[in-house]
Amino acid sequence: xxxxxxxxxxxxxxxxxxxxxxxxxxxxxxxxxxxxxxxxxxxxxxxxxxxxxxxxxxxxxxxxxxxxxxxxxxxxxxxxxxxxxxxxxxxxxxxxxxxxxxxxxxxxxxxxxxxxxxxxxxxxxxxxxxxxxxxxxxxxxxxxxxxxxxxxxxxxxxxxxxxxxxxxxxxxxxxxxxxxxxxxxxxxxxxxxxxxxxxxxxxxxxxxxxxxxxxxxxxxxxxxxxxxxxx
Amino acid sequence: xxxxxxxxxxxxxxxxxxxxxxxxxxxxxxxxxxxxxxxxxxxxxxxxxxxxxxxxxxxxxxxxxxxxxxxxxxxxxxxxxxxxxxxxxxxxxxxxxxxxxxxxxxxxxxxxxxxxxxxxxxxxxxxxxxxxxxxxxxxxxxxxxxxxxxxxxxxxxxxxxxxxxxxxxxxxxxxxxxxxxxxxxxxxxxxxxxxxxxxxxxxxxxxxxxxxxxxxxxxxxxxxxxxxxxx
DNA sequence: ACGCGCTTGTGAACGCGCGCACAAAGTCGG
DNA sequence: CCGACTTTGTGCGCGCGTTCACAAGCGCGT
Ligand SMILES: NC(=O)c1ccc[n+]([C@@H]2O[C@H](COP(=O)([O-])OP(=O)(O)OC[C@H]3O[C@@H](n4cnc5c(N)ncnc54)[C@H](O)[C@@H]3O)[C@@H](O)[C@H]2O)c1
Ligand SMILES: NC(=O)c1ccc[n+]([C@@H]2O[C@H](COP(=O)([O-])OP(=O)(O)OC[C@H]3O[C@@H](n4cnc5c(N)ncnc54)[C@H](O)[C@@H]3O)[C@@H](O)[C@H]2O)c1
Numbered sequence: 001x002x003x004x005x006x007x008x009x010x011x012x013x014x015x016x017x018x019x020x021x022x023x024x025x026x027x028x029x030x031x032x033x034x035x036x037x038x039x040x041x042x043x044x045x046x047x048x049x050x051x052x053x054x055x056x057x058x059x060x061x062x063x064x065x066x067x068x069x070x071x072x073x074x075x076x077x078x079x080x081x082x083x084x085x086x087x088x089x090x091x092x093x094x095x096x097x098x099x100x101x102x103x104x105x106x107x108x109x110x111x112x113x114x115x116x117x118x119x120x121x122x123x124x125x126x127x128x129x130x131x132x133x134x135x136x137x138x139x140x141x142x143x144x145x146x147x148x149x150x151x152x153x154x155x156x157x158x159x160x161x162x163x164x165x166x167x168x169x170x171x172x173x174x175x176x177x178x179x180x181x182x183x184x185x186x187x188x189x190x191x192x193x194x195x196x197x198x199x200x201x202x203x204x205x206x207x208x209x210x211x212x213x214x215x216x217x218x219x220x221x222x223x224x225x226x227x228x229x230x231x
Numbered sequence: 232x233x234x235x236x237x238x239x240x241x242x243x244x245x246x247x248x249x250x251x252x253x254x255x256x257x258x259x260x261x262x263x264x265x266x267x268x269x270x271x272x273x274x275x276x277x278x279x280x281x282x283x284x285x286x287x288x289x290x291x292x293x294x295x296x297x298x299x300x301x302x303x304x305x306x307x308x309x310x311x312x313x314x315x316x317x318x319x320x321x322x323x324x325x326x327x328x329x330x331x332x333x334x335x336x337x338x339x340x341x342x343x344x345x346x347x348x349x350x351x352x353x354x355x356x357x358x359x360x361x362x363x364x365x366x367x368x369x370x371x372x373x374x375x376x377x378x379x380x381x382x383x384x385x386x387x388x389x390x391x392x393x394x395x396x397x398x399x400x401x402x403x404x405x406x407x408x409x410x411x412x413x414x415x416x417x418x419x420x421x422x423x424x425x426x427x428x429x430x431x432x433x434x435x436x437x438x439x440x441x442x443x444x445x446x447x448x449x450x451x452x453x454x455x456x457x458x459x460x461x462x
Numbered sequence: 463a464c465g466c467g468c469t470t471g472t473g474a475a476c477g478c479g480c481g482c483a484c485a486a487a488g489t490c491g492g
Numbered sequence: 493c494c495g496a497c498t499t500t501g502t503g504c505g506c507g508c509g510t511t512c513a514c515a516a517g518c519g520c521g522t
Contacts, residue, residue, distance in 0.1 A: 022509060024447050028440040032422060046469065055424040059472095059511060066471055074470045075518040091443050092450025099442070110341040111438075116422065120439045121446070160449050161442065184452060185445040187438075191263060191347065193286040201448045203441050207342075207418075208351045209259040210434050211330070211392065212322050214416040215352070216255050217432045218391050219323025221415060253479060277499065290481055290502095297501055305500045306488040 019090065023064040029054045030061070031087045038080050046077035088121075098125040098159045100183070102174050103166030104134055104144050107189060111165060112140040125157040130170065147177065154181040161185045168192040175202075250321065254295040260285045261292070262318045269311050277308035319352075329356040329390045331414070333405050334397030335365055335375050338420060342396060343371040356388040361401065378408065385412040392416045399423040406433075 033053040037045055047065075051058040065072070070086040072078040088094065099117070101108055104127050112127055127144045129135060137144045145153060153159060162178040164171055164186060171190035178186060179200055186202045188194055191209075194202050264284040268276055278296075282289040296303070301317040303309040319325065330348070332339055335358050348355055358375045360366060368375045376384060384390060393409040395402055395417060402421035409417060410431055417433045419425055422440075425433050 019447075020509075025440075025444055027447075028437070028443040029424065031443070032439075033424070047471095048469085053424065055426075057511075059513090060509090062469095062471065063510085072470055073518065074516075075468050075520090077469065090447070092446045092453075093443065097442075097446055097449070106341045106344055110337045113337055114438070116439050117442075120443065122439075122442050161445055185449045187441055187445060193260065193264070193284065195286075199452070201445060203445060205436060205438070205441060206259070207345070207436070208263075208347050208353075209256075210418055210436060211328075211348075211353050212259040212262070212324065212351065213256055214392055214418060214432060214434060215323045215328055216250075216258075216321070218328070218416045221430070222323075251479075278501095279499085288481070290483090291479090293499090293501065294480085303500055304488065305486075306490085306498045308499070 019067050023067050024091075026054070026056065026060075026064055027068075027087050027091055029056075030064070031084065031091070034080055034084050034087070038084065043080055044073075044077045045080055045083075047072070050078070093121040095121075097122050097161055098157050099123065099161045099163055100126045100128060100150070100153060100157070100159045100178075101163045101165060102128045102147075102150075102178070103164060103170075103190075104129045104137075104139055105165065105167075108165035109139055111163065112142065122161070125159050126153045128153070130166070147174075150177050151181040154178075154183060159183060161187065164188045164190055164194075166190055250298050254298050255322075257285070257287065257291075257295055258299075258318050258322055260287075261295070262315065262322070265311055265315050265318070269315065274311055275304075275308045276311055276314075278303070281309070324352040326352075328353050328392055329388050330354065330392045330394055331357045331359060331381070331384060331388075331390045331409075332394045332396060333359045333378075333381075333409070334395060334401075334421075335360045335368070335370055336396065336398075339396035340370055342394065343373065353392070356390050357384045359384070361397070378405075381408050382412040385409075385414060390414060392418065395419045395421055395425075397421055 047058045051061040162183040168190045171192040278289045282292040393414040399421045402423040
């Protein structure tokens with residue numbers, strides 16, 4: 001998580017004893033690999049094979065799965081269907097989550113037209129933009145709504161996740177409006193650090209950050225290579 | 232980093248003693264905050280203020296900065312310009328990195344037209360696509376090239392970073408071609424786990440993953456709220 | 463029925479990263 | 493020139509996450 005680094009512990013009645021944060025971040029990867037296996041017709045899979053497909057170590061995978069109480073069968077492996085069910089339910093994918101997308105520009109339009117949402121249990125319920133020229137436009141089968149409709153849309157459509165795809169300048173304002181409307185989970189594509197009250201989760205996806213991290217390693221590799229050459 | 236979890240240590244001759252991985256991931260955030268401060272005319276900044284702007288604790292920030300040997304002035308703070316220089320050079324932003332973008336679809340076009348690249352020291356050198364109908368098209372001032380031009384483009388344009396924006400199906404193939412062409416740093420938007428030889432870095436940006444992680448926390452918050460109500 | 467081989471689940475050790483708290487160091491006013 | 497105040501740099505303890513290695517468990521063939 002990006003805000004409080006606390007574990008998702010809580011000892012919720014008879015529920016799970018709490019799933020570590022790092023594990024939660026990997027569950028979607030496992031889930032995707034499992035779906036791929038199911039599509040090929042496999043019904044069981046060993047931790048070794050699944051770990052390979054997910055790009056992690058097998059021990060890590062087993063420990064991750066043990067955290068959500070899901071049991072495999074020793075000597076055989078995990079039942080693919082059962083594991084899909086367990087992980088999905090842990091991630092809260094039993095229900096369809098409604099998403100509101102704010103900022104229908106370059107990126108926003110690509111996101112709106114993206115099919116990968118619906119496949120994974122998410123529904124783009126509405127598109128919102130501040131530009132009066134854009135309001136009323138139809139994008140990906142949805143009419144773009146003005147900002148002031150946000151509270152109503154969130155309420156009527158049962159929206160619980162907000163996606164921000166506006167320039168960095170407007171991001172904090174949009175964020176505040178989303179929070180005011182009752183949204184407690186935000187995915188932020190704008191290169192800005194958002195200030196939110198406790199209880200609200202923000203995940204930031206920053207393309208430039210990723211490139212700069214790559215740049216660092218590339219730089220280091222180049223320096224290392226030069227050193228070897230000069231040696 | 233997504234592959235080996237090793238620290239960027241190396242004790243490179245007279246160079247830096249090695250910057251922790253977690254620190255590297257935060258440097259771009261600091262850099263952006265510093266640029267914002269510089270734009271407002273500030274010449275110095277305290278760790279407290281910069282930490283606030285970057286959304287981290289001040290102690291963490293100071294420790295991060297100490298790792299790259301950059302010195303502030305006690306009682307005053309850090310010189311904004313100097314810090315920008317130090318961080319930029321650590322990240323390897325002294326030079327302009329050339330990027331090749333593979334997959335000029337929905338997302339690829341948004342990326343190609345994105346201005347945030349050039350601002351941060353990255354140049355989209357070429358666009359590549361497998362679809363013959365798309366090859367020859369001009370997007371964002373660049374002509375879309377066929378896949379087989381990849382080695383030539385990488386060589387001639389000095390490309391060192393590849394961005395994959397193709398469907399998951401073709402991602403591994405594209406990845407292999409990029410690696411074969413000499414690219415050692417890859418940013419992958421396709422929902423697939425890429426297999427790469429050692430020495431190649433892959434960073435994955437998976438939108439669905441992020442949403443599912445948010446979904447988990449939302450789910451947990453809802454369960455917690457219900458519990459409180461029923462109590 | 464029984465042992466053999468395979469795979470899970472986990473105990474334990476380790477390393478990394480985080481945050482606290484404070485001494486060192488520099489500035490500024492008098 | 494000095495003393496008080498501000499802010500950095502970091503030593504240290506702690507908790508999380510990763511990894512190794514192995515005992516426990518299960519199926520299968522005989
Ligand atoms: N385009 C990309 O490939 C890309 C990649 C990575 C990150 N980003 C980031 O995503 C964000 C959007 O990028 P883009 O290229 O789509 O920009 P864009 O300018 O094309 O679109 C921005 C949209 O947001 C709307 N908007 C502006 N202020 C608003 C506000 N206060 N409330 C609601 N809507 C508002 C604008 O009307 C416009 O439609 C930017 O922060 C950008 O840095 C973009
Ligand atoms: N559109 C989005 O908002 C979005 C969001 C998150 C992730 N993604 C992911 O990004 C990727 C691209 O999404 P998109 O919506 O742009 O898809 P798209 O179908 O619009 O575009 C894919 C492009 O890649 C090209 N392509 C296909 N196979 C290729 C190959 N082997 N080599 C080179 N080019 C090839 C196609 O010709 C097409 O132009 C997908 O993996 C998708 O899951 C998209």
